[in-house]
Structures are given as structure tokens and as C-alpha cells.
Amino acid sequence: MLRITKVYRPDNIDEALNIFDDNPGIRPIAGGTDLIIQLSDSLESAMLLDVSRIEKLKKINITGGKLFIGAAATHSSIAKSRKVIESAPLIAESSGIMGGPAIRNRATIGGNVANASPVAESLPTLIAHAAEIVLVSANGLRKMPVEDFHLAPGKTALQSGELILGFEIPVVSEDFFGFYNRLGSRAAVTITKVGVALASIKSGDRLGNVRIALSAVAPRVIRAPETEKIMSGANLDDGLIEQAAKKLVSECTPITDFRSTSEYRSDMVGQLFRMGFGRETPQN
Ligand SMILES: Cc1cc2nc3c(=O)[nH]c(=O)nc-3n(C[C@H](O)[C@H](O)[C@H](O)COP(=O)(O)OP(=O)(O)OC[C@H]3O[C@@H](n4cnc5c(N)ncnc54)[C@H](O)[C@@H]3O)c2cc1C
The missing domain is CATH 3.30.390.50 (CO dehydrogenase flavoprotein, C-terminal domain)
Known part of the structure; x- marks a missing residue:
């Protein structure tokens, strides 16, 4: 049975990190397409930190030869983004075929990676494109290759109090294959x-x-x-x-x-x- 005791909806990262600090054990939620199903199957009650209003987490932009995709960017927005299609085509492709249209409109790339399934659609294409994951906590930012983040089914290197900010991907050259x-x-x-x-x-x-x-x-x-x-x-x-x-x-x-x-x-x-x-x- 789904037992959600409280949902926080911060508008920015600082607010989200403060809520994290004040509420140990709170679970981040983005689209909810994995988490709500998992909580429905569990007997535990949960407090949720909804990250889907944080603009910085939804950004897709290019700076200094790197494409940045925010963790809360939906698969639809990624699949349609000209910047992603041109700079990291395989990532646009995996986002464009995951689930169906309704799921793609809600589900996010950060949720897909944090869920850490060996069949997650975004993981092979992020890894092939040499993506780094950017994590944020009260201690600042840290980055690592996506392949080092995914440890085992359902297990990642995410530490307590940390959120996925997004992914940095080298922009492909014209001779990409x-x-x-x-x-x-x-x-x-x-x-x-x-x-x-x-x-x-x-x-x-x-x-x-x-x-x-x-x-x-x-x-x-x-x-x-x-x-x-x-x-x-x-x-x-x-x-x-x-x-x-x-x-x-x-x-x-x-x-x-x-x-x-x-x-x-x-x-x-x-x-x-x-x-x-x-x-x-x-x-x-
Ligand atoms: C009908 C259906 C079809 C599906 N088809 C596919 C498919 O084809 N391929 C596929 O790979 N998946 C599929 N999925 C699974 C799911 O939709 C994806 O894994 C999706 O990308 C999860 O994103 P979300 O935003 O909904 O994550 P959520 O459910 O919100 O969260 C998932 C996990 O990520 C954590 N999380 C979310 N955002 C952050 C953040 N910023 N920082 C830290 N932790 C965070 C949450 O705490 C939770 O542990 C499907 C699901 C359904 C219901």
C-alpha cells in the first residue's frame, strides 16, 4: 500500500539540499514512474522530495564542448532536443524509444540512472558517449564516469544527502559513428x-x-x-x-x-x- 507522509516541492537546489539535511531518509522523486510502483509494493512509509520543479535540473545546454542534460529532463524533452540529437545522438535515441509516449513525458534521465537497472535504457548510451554524472550535496559538486556510478542492480554510488544534478557529455565530432x-x-x-x-x-x-x-x-x-x-x-x-x-x-x-x-x-x-x-x- 502506498504510504506517503509528506511531499516537499523545492524550487531550487539550495532549498532541496536544506530539506535533505532536515529530513534524513527522504526520497527524491522526479517522474515517479519507478518510485511510485516500488513504494506501492512496499510496507514502508516515505517522505518525498519532488525535484521536478527545479529549473536547473531540467536544463539542456552546451558549454565548452560539453552537453549538459539535467537529471530531471524528461525522456521526451531529450529525444526532441536538437542539441542532444546533434551532440549525443545515441542518448536522444534511447530516450526516444524507452516506454511509450505517456511514460516518456513524465520519466526522467536522472530517475532512470538512479534506479540502476541493468536494463535501463539511458545507461548504455550515456556510457558509450563517455558521460560523467554530476552529483550535488551540501559539500559541493562531485563528478564520475557514469560507468562507475552504476554498481549493481538497484545500487549506485549516490551518497546520502546527494542529488543527481545532471550529466556532462563530450559533444561528438562530425566523423562520429x-x-x-x-x-x-x-x-x-x-x-x-x-x-x-x-x-x-x-x-x-x-x-x-x-x-x-x-x-x-x-x-x-x-x-x-x-x-x-x-x-x-x-x-x-x-x-x-x-x-x-x-x-x-x-x-x-x-x-x-x-x-x-x-x-x-x-x-x-x-x-x-x-x-x-x-x-x-x-x-x-
Ligand atoms: C509502463 C512503463 C514502461 C517503462 N519502460 C521503460 C523502458 O522502456 N526503459 C527503461 O529504461 N525504463 C522504463 N521504465 C522505467 C522508468 O520509467 C524509467 O526508469 C524512468 O526513467 C525513471 O524516471 P523517473 O523520473 O520516473 O524516476 P522516479 O520514479 O521519480 O525515481 C526513480 C529513482 O531515482 C531516484 N531519483 C530521481 N531523481 C533523482 C535525482 N535527481 N537525484 C537522485 N535520485 C533521484 C528516486 O529516488 C528513485 O530511487 C518504464 C516504466 C513504466 C511504468
């Missing part, structure tokens, strides 16, 4: 069974600065360092793509659950990777 391919049971309003995001710089037939992030194949969203190494600087032909697809599968440790078997997930990692390069099936 990347893709985000994910598989679900349906085309829309589906939970990801497997997701593969790749970001790189393309120069002729070679890729550089390759970053690959995978969702739903380990307890948290992971990088694929061995595959990144194989891809970086090598000639992008069928042989390389096949070698990399096999290495990528070997870097995953998917589980079998009610959505899929581990074998199917492993197979799909390779397929989604090949699809990113326009190859549909393994090349012999």
Missing part, C-alpha cells in the same frame, strides 16, 4: 532483453576511440574492453566485424530469466552488433 540497438519482446513499451551501444570516430575504413556498452548481459551495464581494443584502429571489414562480434559475446555473462535464456541473449548480442554495421547474420 555509432549505434544503439536493443531487443525487446515488442516494438514499444518493452523491457530490454539485450542492448548494444557503440560510439566511435570514423576515419576512412577505420574506427577510433571505440566505446561499447552492453545492457542486460551482466548485473550492471558493462563496457566491452577487449572488443573495443580489437575494433580500434583496425580495418573495418567483414572479418573484423565477425571477430569483434565473437569477442563481444565472450565478454558477456547473461543470465536466464523469465524474459530470455542466457544462450539467446548471448546470440542476440552478436546479432545486434552485426546489425550496427549493416550485417544481419554471421559471416562465414
Whole structure:
């Protein structure tokens, strides 16, 4: 049963941090699309800190070669933002396909990352784009790579009294090459069974600065360092793509659950990777 004892609605960060200080254990809430369901299933009562009125948390802007996306920016606003589409295209793409229109209009990128699901839509694309998470507390700001923030299912490096302010992402260059391919049971309003995001710089037939992030194949969203190494600087032909697809599968440790078997997930990692390069099936 949902038992909410009080909801605070601060207009700015300072006010939010003061409320945090005065009310230990208070839970931040943005769109509520994860939290309200979790609280409904729990016997605990909760006090909530609604961050959705704080303008600074909804901002999307570019400064000094970095795109900033505020934690309370909704997936709809991110998917439609010209700045995000041009500067971090994979993030616009993942926000544009998560849930359905009603969810995207409420749900936020900060909530998605704080919820720390291994199938969270925004995590692989933020990690592929080398995003840093910006955290704010009474002690000031701290930043870390998004891949270090997500520790385990439902667990993050967020400390008590800390809020996610937003994400800083290097603006991509003109020779950016990347893709985000994910598989679900349906085309829309589906939970990801497997997701593969790749970001790189393309120069002729070679890729550089390759970053690959995978969702739903380990307890948290992971990088694929061995595959990144194989891809970086090598000639992008069928042989390389096949070698990399096999290495990528070997870097995953998917589980079998009610959505899929581990074998199917492993197979799909390779397929989604090949699809990113326009190859549909393994090349012999
Ligand atoms: C029908 C449906 C479909 C869905 N489809 C998808 C999908 O396709 N892909 C997907 O990834 N998810 C999906 N979700 C899950 C959910 O919508 C997303 O994870 C969403 O982005 C959560 O954002 P929110 O603003 O609603 O978070 P909330 O529910 O408000 O909060 C989630 C967590 O984040 C914390 N939090 C929120 N903001 C902050 C902040 N600024 N600082 C610190 N902590 C904060 C909260 O305390 C809570 O622990 C779906 C949910 C539903 C109900």
C-alpha cells in the first residue's frame, strides 16, 4: 500500500539540499514512474522530495564542448532536443524509444540512472558517449564516469544527502559513428532483453576511440574492453566485424530469466552488433 507522509516541492537546489539535511531518509522523486510502483509494493512509509520543479535540473545546454542534460529532463524533452540529437545522438535515441509516449513525458534521465537497472535504457548510451554524472550535496559538486556510478542492480554510488544534478557529455565530432540497438519482446513499451551501444570516430575504413556498452548481459551495464581494443584502429571489414562480434559475446555473462535464456541473449548480442554495421547474420 502506498504510504506517503509528506511531499516537499523545492524550487531550487539550495532549498532541496536544506530539506535533505532536515529530513534524513527522504526520497527524491522526479517522474515517479519507478518510485511510485516500488513504494506501492512496499510496507514502508516515505517522505518525498519532488525535484521536478527545479529549473536547473531540467536544463539542456552546451558549454565548452560539453552537453549538459539535467537529471530531471524528461525522456521526451531529450529525444526532441536538437542539441542532444546533434551532440549525443545515441542518448536522444534511447530516450526516444524507452516506454511509450505517456511514460516518456513524465520519466526522467536522472530517475532512470538512479534506479540502476541493468536494463535501463539511458545507461548504455550515456556510457558509450563517455558521460560523467554530476552529483550535488551540501559539500559541493562531485563528478564520475557514469560507468562507475552504476554498481549493481538497484545500487549506485549516490551518497546520502546527494542529488543527481545532471550529466556532462563530450559533444561528438562530425566523423562520429555509432549505434544503439536493443531487443525487446515488442516494438514499444518493452523491457530490454539485450542492448548494444557503440560510439566511435570514423576515419576512412577505420574506427577510433571505440566505446561499447552492453545492457542486460551482466548485473550492471558493462563496457566491452577487449572488443573495443580489437575494433580500434583496425580495418573495418567483414572479418573484423565477425571477430569483434565473437569477442563481444565472450565478454558477456547473461543470465536466464523469465524474459530470455542466457544462450539467446548471448546470440542476440552478436546479432545486434552485426546489425550496427549493416550485417544481419554471421559471416562465414
Ligand atoms: C509502463 C512503463 C514502461 C517503462 N519502460 C521503460 C523502458 O522502456 N526503459 C527503461 O529504461 N525504463 C522504463 N521504465 C522505467 C522508468 O520509467 C524509467 O526508469 C524512468 O526513467 C525513471 O524516471 P523517473 O523520473 O520516473 O524516476 P522516479 O520514479 O521519480 O525515481 C526513480 C529513482 O531515482 C531516484 N531519483 C530521481 N531523481 C533523482 C535525482 N535527481 N537525484 C537522485 N535520485 C533521484 C528516486 O529516488 C528513485 O530511487 C518504464 C516504466 C513504466 C511504468
